Amino acid sequence: MGRSPCCEKSHTNKGAWTKEEDDRLIAYIRAHGEGCWRSLPKAAGLLRCGKSCRLRWINYLRPDLKRGNFTGEEDELIIKLHSLLGNKWSLIAGRLPGRTDNEIKNYWNTHIRRKLLNRGIDPATHRPITQAQSAAQEASAEQNPTISYAAAKEENLEQERKTSGGLLISCKEEQNPVEERCPDLNLELRISPPHHTETDQPVNIKTGGRSSSPCFACSLGLKNSRDCSCNGGIGSSRGSNFNGYDFLRLKSGVLDFRSLEMK
DNA sequence: AACACTCCCAACCGCAGATGC
DNA sequence: CGCATCTGCGGTTGGGAGTGT
Numbered sequence: 001m002g003r004s005p006c007c008e009k010s011h012t013n014k015g016a017w018t019k020e021e022d023d024r025l026i027a028y029i030r031a032h033g034e035g036c037w038r039s040l041p042k043a044a045g046l047l048r049c050g051k052s053c054r055l056r057w058i059n060y061l062r063p064d065l066k067r068g069n070f071t072g073e074e075d076e077l078i079i080k081l082h083s084l085l086g087n088k089w090s091l092i093a094g095r096l097p098g099r100t101d102n103e104i105k106n107y108w109n110t111h112i113r114r115k116l117l118n119r120g121i122d123p124a125t126h127r128p129i130t131q132a133q134s135a136a137q138e139a140s141a142e143q144n145p146t147i148s149y150a151a152a153k154e155e156n157l158e159q160e161r162k163t164s165g166g167l168l169i170s171c172k173e174e175q176n177p178v179e180e181r182c183p184d185l186n187l188e189l190r191i192s193p194p195h196h197t198e199t200d201q202p203v204n205i206k207t208g209g210r211s212s213s214p215c216f217a218c219s220l221g222l223k224n225s226r227d228c229s230c231n232g233g234i235g236s237s238r239g240s241n242f243n244g245y246d247f248l249r250l251k252s253g254v255l256d257f258r259s260l261e262m263k
Numbered sequence: 264a265a266c267a268c269t270c271c272c273a274a275c276c277g278c279a280g281a282t283g284c
Numbered sequence: 285c286g287c288a289t290c291t292g293c294g295g296t297t298g299g300g301a302g303t304g305t
Contacts, residue, residue, distance in 0.1 A: 015298090016273075038290065054291080055274065090293060105294075106272055 013047045017056055021046055025053055026061055059102045066098025070107055078104060079112060083126040 013021070028044035034057070037050035046053060070078070074096060081092045089101035089108075096104065108123075116123040 014275075016300095036290085051276090051291085052274075058292095059273070087294065101293075102273075109295095110271055 012041075012049050012052070014052075017048075017060075021048065022056070022061060025057060029057060029061075055102075059100045062100075064098055065100065070099075070111075074099070075112065075115070078108065079116065079126075082108065082112075082123075 024044050024046055028040065028046075032043070037054045040046075040050055040053050041048045044053070048056075077096065078092060081095055085091050087105075089105045093099050093101040093104050113123045116126075117129070120129045121127065122129045
């Protein structure tokens with residue numbers, strides 16, 4: 001059926017924003033606040049489509065943005081969240097104050113992907129590359145038997161293990177992913193409609209919450225799934241540490257929560 | 264200095280969900 | 285309930301900056 005374009009393209013500027021355009025947008029939003037993006041350009045005297053204005057504001061002009069390099073802690077948090085949420089950049093950004101989804105997405109594609117590959121981890125699945133690739137390797141090996149990608153990655157993996165302080169999950173651990181699948185985690189994610197408890201406490205995934213709280217899988221609408229830990233299930237790990245950023249068990253391994261497939 | 268190549272990030276595009284009528 | 289419109293998201297791209305030859 002097709003949709004009408006978001007704006008009259010023939011009368012809008014494209015490409016990089018000028019200082020003057022930035023100033024106009026900032027001034028307008030300061031005066032009127034964020035609001036109807038479609039009518040904003042006209043009201044602000046900008047020859048841009050609303051979408052472009054929104055993007056510029058959110059990704060670049062917003063005053064609460066944290067510019068500059070990502071810290072190592074942010075790196076690991078992004079990896080952890082990505083393993084949990086997949087390419088849900090906006091959700092990941094929601095856990096990183098001052099960072100935008102676009103920024104995180106770019107950072108992932110340019111830095112973290114490579115970093116994970118160097119660790120021998122498939123960035124898409126967060127599994128050791130040997131497993132993730134094995135099926136493809138079997139298929140491709142017939143076509144190109146000279147490439148031993150898996151072997152090379154395993155070599156990288158082994159080397160990385162020596163230097164990473166055990167950040168990686170070994171293949172052996174991967175064979176028994178039960179405990180890893182439901183981590184001690186308190187992301188306070190609000191993907192599903194906010195969960196209201198009697199005391200309005202956030203669901204504590206780390207501990208399974210208060211005894212009456214649904215588990216993380218339930219909060220994602222996956223009740224009774226294999227990831228559901230409400231009934232003392234596989235994810236109800238107890239007694240783990242909660243010190244610093246290790247509340248995500250960042251120090252213990254890269255987790256795989258893609259089984260919580262949301263699509 | 265000039266050119267080629269790579270990297271990075273701001274911005275664009277198309278789609279899907281949300282919302283209003 | 286169905287349609288139209290708006291907003292937000294994720295994937296992709298273009299071009300500037302940086303680096304190597």
